[in-house]
Amino acid sequence: MPTAADVLRAKNSHETYQVTPDTTVYDAIRLMSDKGIGALVVMQGDALVGMFSERDYTRKIALMDRSSRTTPVSEIMSTTLTTVTPTTPIEDCLSLMTDKHIRHLPLMQDGKLIGMLSIGDLVKTMIHEQQKMIEQLQSYITG
Numbered sequence: 001m002p003t004a005a006d007v008l009r010a011k012n013s014h015e016t017y018q019v020t021p022d023t024t025v026y027d028a029i030r031l032m033s034d035k036g037i038g039a040l041v042v043m044q045g046d047a048l049v050g051m052f053s054e055r056d057y058t059r060k061i062a063l064m065d066r067s068s069r070t071t072p073v074s075e076i077m078s079t080t081l082t083t084v085t086p087t088t089p090i091e092d093c094l095s096l097m098t099d100k101h102i103r104h105l106p107l108m109q110d111g112k113l114i115g116m117l118s119i120g121d122l123v124k125t126m127i128h129e130q131q132k133m134i135e136q137l138q139s140y141i142t143g
Contacts, residue, residue: 001089004086005087021050038054082096
């Protein structure tokens with residue numbers, strides 16, 4: 001089965017969008033809208049310090065009647081992070097996402113962020129792998 005590194009290699013874009021803890025929620029939401037993504041990593045220099053997602057915005061800004069233009073990401077970002085390494089099998093990635101109710105996984109190697117995997121990236125890879133297996137079985141059956 002493929003690993004997290006295989007999924008990252010197969011992605012169209014390897015770019016991981018990020019903000020700093022001081023970035024306003026408004027600017028972070030604008031970046032996510034411009035890039036068509038649902039989450040950003042929050043970096044302090046080279047250190048991954050949090051994640052900011054649409055879910056953080058809706059639950060901690062919109063529902064609490066806070067201002068997105070003045071609130072820094074650091075006040076509402078998720079700081080309990082689940083990460084994976086390049087060798088993590090995609091089944092384990094999907095299990096983590098399901099168990100933790102998350103949609104994005106930072107991919108870390110030697111303490112450095114090397115990419116981000118979404119649940120869509122993983123599902124796409126799983127579907128591709130299943131299609132390959134079906135084709136192999138059909139070829140085996142038909143000789």
